[in-house]
Amino acid sequence: xxxLSRSEEIVLLAIWRLQGNAYGVSLRDLISEITGxxxxxxxxxxxxxxxxxxxxxxxxVSPPVAERGGRSKCLYELTxxxxxxxxxxxxxxxxxxxxxxxxxxxxS
Amino acid sequence: MKKRLLKITPSNPPGAAERFLRFxxxxxxxxxRLGDFSEIFNExxxxxxxxxxxxxxxxxxxxxSPGLIMNSMYWGVAMIKNYLxxxxxxxxxQKVYALVNTAGLAFGMAAFILMALYVNHEVSFDGFHAQxxxxxxxxxxxxxxQDQAEMxxxxxxxxxxxxxxxxxxxVADGARVGEVDGTFRVEDRTFSAHGLFADEGFFRLFAFxxxxxxxxxxxKDSYSLVVTRSLAxxxxxxxxxxxxxxxxxxxxxxxxxxxxxARYDLIITGVAADPPGNSHLQFGFLVSLATVPxxxxxxxxxxxxGRSNYYSYVLLHPxxxxxxxxxxxxxxxxxxxxxxxxxxxLQPLKNIHWEPVMDxxxxxxxxxxxxxLILSTVAFLILAIAGINAMNLAxxxxxxxTKEIGLRKVVGARKSQLVAQFLGESLVFSMISAGAALxxxxxxxxxxxxxxDRSIRLGPSVSPSVVLIILGMVVFSGLFSGIYPAFFLSSxxxxxxxxxxxxxxxxxxxxxxxxxxxxxxxxxxxxxxxxVVAEQLRFVRVKDVGYNRENVVVMxxxxxxxxxxxxxxxxxxxxxxxxxxxxxxxxxxxERNDVDNIAYRNAAGGIDSFTAYVANNGxxxxxxxxxxxxxxxxxxxxxxxxxxSAVIVNEAVVRKAGWADPVGKVIGxxxxxxxxxxxxxxxxxxxxxxxxxxxxxxLAPDEYAYLSVRIRPGDPRDVLALLxxxxxxxxxxxxxxxYFQDDYFNAKYKDDERFGKAFGAAAALAILIAGLGVFGLxxxxxxxxxxxxxxRKVLGASPGRxxxxxxxxxxxxxxxxxxxxxxxxxxxxxxxxxxxxxxxxIRFWVFGFSGLVVAALALATAGxxxxxxxxxxxxxxxxxx
Numbered sequence: 001x002x003x004l005s006r007s008e009e010i011v012l013l014a015i016w017r018l019q020g021n022a023y024g025v026s027l028r029d030l031i032s033e034i035t036g037x038x039x040x041x042x043x044x045x046x047x048x049x050x051x052x053x054x055x056x057x058x059x060x061v062s063p064p065v066a067e068r069g070g071r072s073k074c075l076y077e078l079t080x081x082x083x084x085x086x087x088x089x090x091x092x093x094x095x096x097x098x099x100x101x102x103x104x105x106x107x108s
Numbered sequence: 109m110k111k112r113l114l115k116i117t118p119s120n121p122p123g124a125a126e127r128f129l130r131f132x133x134x135x136x137x138x139x140x141r142l143g144d145f146s147e148i149f150n151e152x153x154x155x156x157x158x159x160x161x162x163x164x165x166x167x168x169x170x171x172x173s174p175g176l177i178m179n180s181m182y183w184g185v186a187m188i189k190n191y192l193x194x195x196x197x198x199x200x201x202q203k204v205y206a207l208v209n210t211a212g213l214a215f216g217m218a219a220f221i222l223m224a225l226y227v228n229h230e231v232s233f234d235g236f237h238a239q240x241x242x243x244x245x246x247x248x249x250x251x252x253x254q255d256q257a258e259m260x261x262x263x264x265x266x267x268x269x270x271x272x273x274x275x276x277x278x279v280a281d282g283a284r285v286g287e288v289d290g291t292f293r294v295e296d297r298t299f300s301a302h303g304l305f306a307d308e309g310f311f312r313l314f315a316f317x318x319x320x321x322x323x324x325x326x327x328k329d330s331y332s333l334v335v336t337r338s339l340a341x342x343x344x345x346x347x348x349x350x351x352x353x354x355x356x357x358x359x360x361x362x363x364x365x366x367x368x369x370a371r372y373d374l375i376i377t378g379v380a381a382d383p384p385g386n387s388h389l390q391f392g393f394l395v396s397l398a399t400v401p402x403x404x405x406x407x408x409x410x411x412x413x414g415r416s417n418y419y420s421y422v423l424l425h426p427x428x429x430x431x432x433x434x435x436x437x438x439x440x441x442x443x444x445x446x447x448x449x450x451x452x453x454l455q456p457l458k459n460i461h462w463e464p465v466m467d468x469x470x471x472x473x474x475x476x477x478x479x480x481l482i483l484s485t486v487a488f489l490i491l492a493i494a495g496i497n498a499m500n501l502a503x504x505x506x507x508x509x510t511k512e513i514g515l516r517k518v519v520g521a522r523k524s525q526l527v528a529q530f531l532g533e534s535l536v537f538s539m540i541s542a543g544a545a546l547x548x549x550x551x552x553x554x555x556x557x558x559x560x561d562r563s564i565r566l567g568p569s570v571s572p573s574v575v576l577i578i579l580g581m582v583v584f585s586g587l588f589s590g591i592y593p594a595f596f597l598s599s600x601x602x603x604x605x606x607x608x609x610x611x612x613x614x615x616x617x618x619x620x621x622x623x624x625x626x627x628x629x630x631x632x633x634x635x636x637x638x639x640v641v642a643e644q645l646r647f648v649r650v651k652d653v654g655y656n657r658e659n660v661v662v663m664x665x666x667x668x669x670x671x672x673x674x675x676x677x678x679x680x681x682x683x684x685x686x687x688x689x690x691x692x693x694x695x696x697x698x699e700r701n702d703v704d705n706i707a708y709r710n711a712a713g714g715i716d717s718f719t720a721y722v723a724n725n726g727x728x729x730x731x732x733x734x735x736x737x738x739x740x741x742x743x744x745x746x747x748x749x750x751x752x753s754a755v756i757v758n759e760a761v762v763r764k765a766g767w768a769d770p771v772g773k774v775i776g777x778x779x780x781x782x783x784x785x786x787x788x789x790x791x792x793x794x795x796x797x798x799x800x801x802x803x804x805x806x807l808a809p810d811e812y813a814y815l816s817v818r819i820r821p822g823d824p825r826d827v828l829a830l831l832x833x834x835x836x837x838x839x840x841x842x843x844x845x846x847y848f849q850d851d852y853f854n855a856k857y858k859d860d861e862r863f864g865k866a867f868g869a870a871a872a873l874a875i876l877i878a879g880l881g882v883f884g885l886x887x888x889x890x891x892x893x894x895x896x897x898x899x900r901k902v903l904g905a906s907p908g909r910x911x912x913x914x915x916x917x918x919x920x921x922x923x924x925x926x927x928x929x930x931x932x933x934x935x936x937x938x939x940x941x942x943x944x945x946x947x948x949x950i951r952f953w954v955f956g957f958s959g960l961v962v963a964a965l966a967l968a969t970a971g972x973x974x975x976x977x978x979x980x981x982x983x984x985x986x987x988x989x
Contacts (some may be wrong), residue, residue: 024144041144042172061140067150069120071143 004089008047008056010035012086015057015076023062023073024048048076056082121149122162125169132176145169188532194512195533202505205887209501210541212880213585216494217545219873221566222556223487224577225549227480229564232571233386233461237315239423242280243457244430246272246420246437247465248450261450262465263416266409268452269309272422275440278433281423283309287470288395290358291842294343298843301339301392302471305400305418313423314389320350321378330403332396333374336382339392349376356395357842358403372403385563388460390471419469421457430454473561491585494877496623498589500884502534504891506593513597526598534590535583542582559866620885621921627878628925628962629932634871635958636933637940640950641864644941647948648857654791654800655697656734660849661817661824661831662696667839674812678726680834686820686827689732692812693725695805697733697793697849698856699814706804707776708765715776718764720757721793721801722778724808730788732818733849740771740786743807747785755782756805759790764802777804795856796946816849824848863940875965882918882969890914890977898982907978914977915970922963930955 004012014030015022024041027048032039051057057076064072078086126142133141145165153161199206234240246268250259269282286305291298310316311323318326319337326334333354340349358370374395383390401407424430438451455463462477506513516526550566557563665671674692681687707717727743729735738759743750755775762770773784782804790800815835819827832844890897897910934950941947 024141025147028144028148040168040171040175041141041148042168042175045141045172046175059137065143065147067147068143069146069150071139071146073143073147074137074140 003092004085005047007043008051009086009089011044011047012051012056012078012082015082016078016086020075020077022076025073027076051082052076054081055079056085121146121165125166128173129169129176132173191529191532192536194529195536198505198509198533205501205505206537208880208883209498209505209537210544212497212501212877212884213494213538213541213589214544214548215873215876216490216497217542217581217585218548218552220487220491220581221545221549221578222552223483224574224581225553225564225566225570226556226560226562227483227487228571228574228577229386229562230461230475230480233475234388234457235386236384237313237457239313239315240457242424242426242428243313244422244424244454245457245460246422246452247455248416249453250450260453260463260465261416262419262468264418264420264452265413265416266418267411267413268418269307269420269422272420272437276433276436278424278428279422280425281309281312283307283313283421284397285310285389285419285421285469286397286400286417288358290356292339292343293355293357299339299342300843302390303393303395304389304391305397306394307397309421309423310394313421316383316387316389317381319379319381326378327394327396328398329377330396330398330401331372331374332377332399334378334380334394335376336380336392338382340376340379349379352376370403372399374399388469388472422454430456490873490877491581492588493623493627493881495585495588496620497877497881497884498534498537498585499592500620500881500888502530502537502589502593503596504884504888506530506597510597523598527594530594530597531587531590534594535586538582538586538589541585542578546578555869559862559869561862624878624881624885624918624921625925625928627874627881628922628966629929631871631874631878631962631965632922632926632929632955632958633933633936634867634874635961636929636954637937638864638867638871639954639958640933640937640941641860641867643948643951643954644944645857645860645864647946648796648860648944649854651796651946653697653796653853654735654789657697657849657853659819659821659824660732661819661828661846662849662852663815663817663831663835663844663846665692665813665815665835665839666842666845669840670835670838671812673838674726674815677815677834677838681817681831684827684830686822686830687817688820689728689818690815691726691728691732692815693723693729694808694813695721695723695725695729696814696816697791698795698852704777704804706761706765706802708773711766716765717776718802720761720777721803723803723805725805725812727807729805729816732816733791734818735791736789737786738789740784742786750785750807751809753781753783754785754807756786756788757784758788758800758803760800761802761804762787775804778806782806792946795853797944799945875961878962879965879969882966883973886914886918886970886973890974894977894980895986897977898980898986901978901982902986907975910978911971911974914974915967918966918970919963922959922966925962926955926959930959933958 010031011027014027014034018026018030024044028039028041028044031044048057052059056079058079059074059076062073062075064070126145129142129145130138145168148168149161149165152164237243245262246264248261248264250261266284266286269284272279273282284305284307288303288305289300290303291300306327308324308327310327311318318334321334326332333356335343335349343349343354344352353373353375356372356374358372380394397410401409424433434454437454440452455465460472461475464474468474513526516529546566553564553566665674670677678690678692681690703719704722705717706720707715710716723729727745730737730742737756740756743754743756747754755777757770757775765773765775767773770784770787775782775784788805792798792800793803817831828846831846835844893914897914900910900913901907933955937950941950
């Protein structure tokens with residue numbers, strides 16, 4: 001299985017964290033808050049599209065909402081494949097970090 | 109997470125930004141994503157005001173766009189991959205079509221590229237000077253009496269520029285340039301070169317690159333010399349030329365200052381890059397203008413208003429328009445002591461390449477703006493014709509694919525996608541053709557450069573505008589050839605296309621036939637023109653011009669020493685048996701010659717006069733060129749008075765004066781009375797473009813500008829070596845110069861030959877493109893009529909009959925084509941022939957031949973293609989019915 005890119009990993013994890021309320025705006029807000037950097041919406045859509053194409057996420061369309069100019073929203077959730085992908089990237093990361101002490105990259 | 113205010117706000121996101129966004133979002137989830145943007149927008153609008161919200165919206169759209177564009181491309185790329193695959197399969201399945209299509213477009217494009225390069229090169233003339241917009245050349249307009257045309261003269265007096273800088277506040281700076289030709293001597297080798305006298309202003313005004321030396325001072329002191337890099341290499345090879353002293357023999361302009369040489373030493377103070385080809389100022393070296401008074405004296409020579417032999421350039425202050433100082437300049441003209449009624453006017457630097465000026469600076473390769481317009485039109489016509497041919501082929505090709513189109517539609521392709529596919533395919537073809545065209549253009553460039561007498565290069569250094577034009581060409585011809593089939597085929601009814609039925613449309617046939625007629629007509633026209641030019645050139649070669657130009661070597665004598673010792677050289681040369689006759693002369697057939705008036709007593713007893721060429725030469729001149737004396741005698745040493753008072757005239761003089769018995773008649777010419785002692789048969793003094801004019805020969809002492817030698821036929825190399833040895837004894841400062849009279853004769857028709865070659869190349873191209881055009885049309889027709897052909901075969905038609913049926917209508921198109929092209933060619937070529945005083949009549953076989961060639965071309969292409977269709981097994985074709 002192809003490894004996830006960093007932005008895909010971030011988006012995928014954010015979808016899991018939002019648990020059923022994951023759509024463009026909430027995802028952007030969460031990610032911006034965690035990374036401390038104001039993400040443009042477009043930067044969320046790109047990995048979202050890739051993930052959808054690879055069937056890591058599934059999307060459902062909600063009924064129209066007034067505050068969105070009468071437009072519906074796209075809610076995303078993880079598929080089994082998506083969860084497996086997260087799992088494997090975590091394993092790779094753990095393996096990579098294993099044995100590296102916290103102090104390894106201290107400025108000294 | 110922040111809590112959102114659930115409040116409906118009446119404000120809307122900025123429309124333009126939303127449209128921009130909409131463009132890059134896929135239809136699939138466009139709505140939801142626009143919704144995301146609006147949600148945040150509304151929230152910000154509610155909390156921080158609408159203006160902040162708008163700013164945020166715009167900011168985010170712009171920041172998001174790179175990612176979105178990339179994203180939307182992904183899907184495009186996936187589809188394009190599929191289109192390319194299909195296109196490639198088409199190419200593989202129909203190799204001939206693909207080849208014909210690419211070749212046709214490529215040839216048209218190659219012609220287009222060459223013309224674009226040429227026009228761009230011409231338009232870019234003198235465009236590289238940073239201050240070019242402010243530089244004006246001062247020239248003179250000579251208004252003659254009302255019925256005569258005005259004359260524009262390039263030369264101006266030397267003091268003009270300094271005076272203008274002093275007296276006109278608008279003039280910031282100026283430069284003077286004069287012509288200088290001569291020979292450099294380094295050790296014992298000599299090199300002739302063409303250069304310019306230039307003052308210090310030269311490098312201040314013009315952007316010519318100076319590789320060594322200081323721009324401000326290289327041309328300051330007298331005897332300073334700036335050489336171009338190529339001349340520096342010729343003179344010194346790899347050695348550093350800076351500071352070296354070279355001996356220079358200046359060739360004085362014979363027509364201006366009489367014949368004399370000046371020799372002086374020059375010190376190299378700088379090295380300049382060779383001037384670019386698109387500069388009207390061309391030079392191999394620059395000599396400081398201050399050299400002129402030092403070398404030729406008097407010291408005030410540059411303050412002389414009497415002689416207009418310099419070219420004046422002025423730099424205006426920024427913002428000054430030429431018209432601001434023109435009236436004052438005109439009013440000043442008498443003060444600037446113009447010897448004549450000439451008024452000083454200004455000519456913008458960029459116009460020097462285009463405006464005809466008498467006595468222009470040598471090396472200015474002038475051109476005609478109208479020609480650029482004509483060439484651009486022709487280039488677009490060729491491209492359009494090639495594009496329409498490609499379109500015909502594309503229609504034929506796509507018609508075979510109605511099933512593919514139908515299936516795509518059934519599966520859900522929208523019309524726009526089909527259009528995009530077909531346009532994409534023809535764009536791909538157009539790109540491949542453009543690649544081939546670039547190769548072709550590069551191959552043809554040397555030939556083309558010979559035709560237009562330029563040294564244009566095609567390479568990475570090509571200007572951005574040419575790159576843009578070529579890109580435009582690719583897009584234009586791609587769209588042009590693809591747009592009709594794309595819209596026509598994508599709008600076919602789905603049900604019909606799946607069944608495989610092509611709806612036959614009659615509408616386009618008339619247009620397409622007209623197009624073929626145009627192509628045929630162009631081919632006939634160009635072919636006839638080429639043949640007429642070839643006929644005339646053949647006539648030129650075989651025409652008896654009245655003298656014998658074979659085995660005659662002509663040597664211009666540059667050195668005074670050689671000129672004064674003409675008699676000695678002659679005696680020395682005649683000792684060799686291979687040299688049959690030697691004569692000095694001021695006149696050589698085909699050269700620029702002097703004219704004078706002949707005054708004679710007419711039948712009524714009054715005095716009349718007319719102009720005639722004057723030739724001062726030795727008595728053996730008639731032997732060298734084998735001129736025939738028809739009456740009287742040649743000059744002879746037995747008659748000592750010959751030198752003072754004898755004249756030999758040609759038959760044209762006899763005719764003009766109306767003499768019955770010319771020998772013994774007395775005429776006035778050259779300021780004295782001359783007795784006619786002989787009459788020489790008429791011969792062409794100049795090229796066959798000009799009439800035979802009246803001419804008188806005078807016996808002159810042995811001091812001539814030319815020495816002509818008739819040598820024995822055979823290998824001339826030994827004789828040339830002998831000539832070189834002999835002449836060099838008397839002319840140590842100049843390289844040995846000679847030419848064969850017959851070569852010179854042929855060179856006079858170089859322009860005509862170039863014209864013929866251009867016609868030939870254009871004719872070949874036209875025939876090729878027309879052939880491809882017919883091929884495309886026939887392909888389309890046979891494709892459309894497959895079933896008809898099959899049914900005819902089943903009913904017993906022979907393949908021959910079917911070929912005749914299919915190809916006849918194209919061969920017939922040659923008739924209207926000829927009807928248009930023949931008269932046009934006749935008119936045009938008659939006009940061209942009128943530039944020759946001696947010409948062949950236009951022969952009718954020329955027209956017959958060109959018509960036949962085109963008809964044969966139509967027959968061959970159409971026949972070949974239809975023969976294939978006629979041979980096919982009808983069973984296969986009708987199987988689906």
